[in-house]
Amino acid sequence: EPEVTQTPSHQVTQMGQEVILRCVPISNHLYFYWYRQILGQKVEFLVSFYNNEISEKSEIFDDQFSVERPDGSNFTLKIRSTKLEDSAMYFCASSERTGGPGDTQYFGPGTRLTVL
Amino acid sequence: DAKTTQPNSMESNEEEPVHLPCNHSTISGTDYIHWYRQLPSQGPEYVIHGLTSNVNNRMASLAIAEDRKSSTLILHRATLRDAAVYYCILRRYQGGSEKLVFGKGTKLTVNP
Numbered sequence: 001e002p003e004v005t006q007t008p009s010h011q012v013t014q015m016g017q018e019v020i021l022r023c024v025p026i027s028n029h030l031y032f033y034w035y036r037q038i039l040g041q042k043v044e045f046l047v048s049f050y051n052n053e054i055s056e057k058s059e060i061f062d063d064q065f066s067v068e069r070p071d072g073s074n075f076t077l078k079i080r081s082t083k084l085e086d087s088a089m090y091f092c093a094s095s096e097r098t099g100g101p102g103d104t105q106y107f108g109p110g111t112r113l114t115v116l
Numbered sequence: 117d118a119k120t121t122q123p124n125s126m127e128s129n130e131e132e133p134v135h136l137p138c139n140h141s142t143i144s145g146t147d148y149i150h151w152y153r154q155l156p157s158q159g160p161e162y163v164i165h166g167l168t169s170n171v172n173n174r175m176a177s178l179a180i181a182e183d184r185k186s187s188t189l190i191l192h193r194a195t196l197r198d199a200a201v202y203y204c205i206l207r208r209y210q211g212g213s214e215k216l217v218f219g220k221g222t223k224l225t226v227n228p
Contacts, residue, residue, distance in 0.1 A: 004159075031216065035160075043160060043203075043218040056215060093157045093216075102148050102167070102207075104218060109177035 002026045004108035006092050012114045013082055021077045021111045023092030032075045033093040033105060036060070036069065041089065049075065082115045089113075120204045125223045128194045136189040136222055138204030143184050147208045151178065151189045152216070153200040160203070160218070163189065199226045 005024045013019050025032050034046040045059045048055040049067050075094075079086055089112050091106040121139040128134040140149070150165040164171055164178045166187075171178040177190040191198055203221040207214050 035216075035218075042220060043154070043216075045215040045217065048215055093159075102165065103214070104165070105160075106161045107161065108211075110159050 004092055004094055004106050006090075006108040006111050008111060009109070010114070012116065015084060015115055016081050019079050019082055019113060021079075021090050021092075022103070023075045023077070023108055024073050025075055025092065025094030026096070026106055027073070029094035029096050029106070031055075031095045031103070031105075032067075032069070033095075034077045035093065035107075037090040037091065037093045037110075038085075038088045044091075046077070046095045079113075083112075084115050087113055087115045119160045120206060120219060122202075122204050122219065122222045124220065125225065127225045127227060128191075129227050130196060131193050134191040134194045134198070134224065134226075135158075136202050136204075136224065137186065138188070139186045140204070140206055143206060144208060147206040149178065149180060149184075149187050150205045150207055150216070151176070151204045152205065154203070154221070155197070157198045160216075164200070186200075193215075194224075194226045196226050196228060199224055 007022045015111045032049040037043045045058050047057045047061045062087050064080045068076050089110040091110045092108045095102050095103045148165055148167050152160045153163050154160045159178040164173050164176050166178045178197050179188045201221040203214055203218050
């Protein structure tokens with residue numbers, strides 16, 4: 001069964017450093033998402049992406065964050081200058097059809113980001 | 117987004133049915149009811165969704181009240197692998213790519 005993959009599984013970085021989290025969505029999917037989950041807290045939406053542009057972003061997704069689909073398969077989340085509070089699990093998700101309310105999102109296993 | 121209310125936690129025994137309730141009294145006519153779950157140390161996983169009618173799939177059944185103000189996710193025979201946090205989420209069309217808004221969910225413990 002096709003699945004969303006994410007690399008690395010765990011990333012440790014120093015505060016102020018740039019990190020790039022990588023995702024390979026399911027191949028025929030059109031909508032892509034990033035969510036994050038701080039330890040012990042709820043899963044939070046960061047950004048959605050369709051047709052090579054951002055569809056929606058949350059308040060968390062400030063100028064330090066960016067997303068890109070550099071080729072036909074990868075979807076990346078870049079954090080320009082990491083802060084301690086960016087430490088979290090980051091989940092990539094994709095959906096096939098419309099991105100609408102009846103659509104299903106498929107999640108990857110996540111990347112644990114630790115900022116020291 | 118319309119609000120959902122779920123119990124913080126529930127317990128079940130292995131091989132017994134589990135009924136996970138969700139109240140959504142402010143649901144609108146165009147809101148879909150979705151259920152996702154998150155196993156320990158994993159990403160969320162789609163379980164089932166519906167609009168008005170009851171739904172069945174290989175994982176679970178979704179029973180939707182006639183007035184749609186509540187729904188119940190039914191796991192017919194719980195296994196240890198079903199221990200997870202279960203999220204009931206309402207989604208409506210808002211002109212874009214409709215994000216999932218997660219609450220705290222119900223933590224299901226399955227006893228052997």
